[in-house]
Amino acid sequence: MADTIRLASILEESIADGPGLRFVVFAQGCPHRCRGCHNPQTFLSVGGREFTISRLLELYRKNPLSRGITLSGGEPFLQAGPLAQLARAVHAEGGDxxxxxxxxxEQLLDMADRADGIRALLTxxxxxxxxxxxxxxxxxxxxxxxxLNQRLIALSEKGDRLLEDIVMPLGVPPVERIRFGVGQKIV
Ligand code: SF4
Structure with a gap:
């Protein structure tokens, strides 16, 4: 299994990519080509730079105040296997x-039967x-x-707590918030 991940960039400290202070990796490669995308430099799978999982963990550990890690992109599920390894290591250290x-x-669950690593990264x-x-x-x-089409979906008890920590501003229409994972195993 590959132990490197091709990234467009990393952000060692962010409060804009999920609740709390977070270490963020932006995966290189994206098939979606959304109109108005802010990260078009991530589209090609050949760009960016390779990082080993151990190097990313070293960088993540530099800030003990980090709540966890955010996998963004690009499309993280194009490199689902190695990103799942990174996520597993962060989980082992208590991060979310x-x-x-x-x-x-729904598409990811469908793809999980055909493509390696997708189920592992969902898990x-x-x-x-x-x-x-x-x-x-x-x-x-x-x-x-x-x-507003994007959804916030908790896939675990930690995900439930993350969901609770996201406060929507008053007076704006809610986005869909789903508790999918608790009691439902993705296997
Ligand atoms: S990086 Fe995100 S916004 Fe941009 S094309 Fe890919 S999925 Fe769409």
């Missing part, structure tokens, strides 16, 4: 995992923020989503 995907959960994800960016439904007001 937020994963963005341009796929919807290691606490909070999934799913769906493509839809320019016509863009929102600048909702925390952690770019457009």
């Amino acid at each position: 995992i937020v994963t963005y995907s341009g796929y919807r959960l 290691e994800t606490d909070l999934l923020i799913d769906g493509p960016f839809v320019l016509a439904r863009r929102s600048l007001e909702h925390p952690f989503v770019g457009s």
Whole structure:
């Protein structure tokens, strides 16, 4: 199994990519090509730079105040196997995992039967923020989503706590919040 991950960039400290202070990796490669995407430099799978999982863990550990790690992109599920390994190691150290995907959960569950690593990354994800960016439904007001079609989906008890920590501003339409994982095993 590959122990390197091709990334467009990393952000060692972010409060904009999920609840709390988070270490963020932006995966290189994205098949979705959403109109209005803010990260078009991530589209090609050949760009970016390779990091070993151990190097990423070293960088993550530098800040003991980090709540966990966010897997963003690009499309993290294109490199689901090695990102699941990274997420498993962060879980072992007590951190939580937020994963963005341009796929919807239903598509990922369908793909999991055919592509390696997808089920492993879903299993290691606490909070999934799913769906493509839809320019016509863009929102600048909702925390952690770019457009209102995207959903916040808890896939574990840690995901439940992450969901509870996301406070939507008063007076804006809610985005869909789903508790999928608790009591439902993704295997
Ligand atoms: S899924 Fe994200 S990175 Fe990929 S094209 Fe859409 S907005 Fe851009």
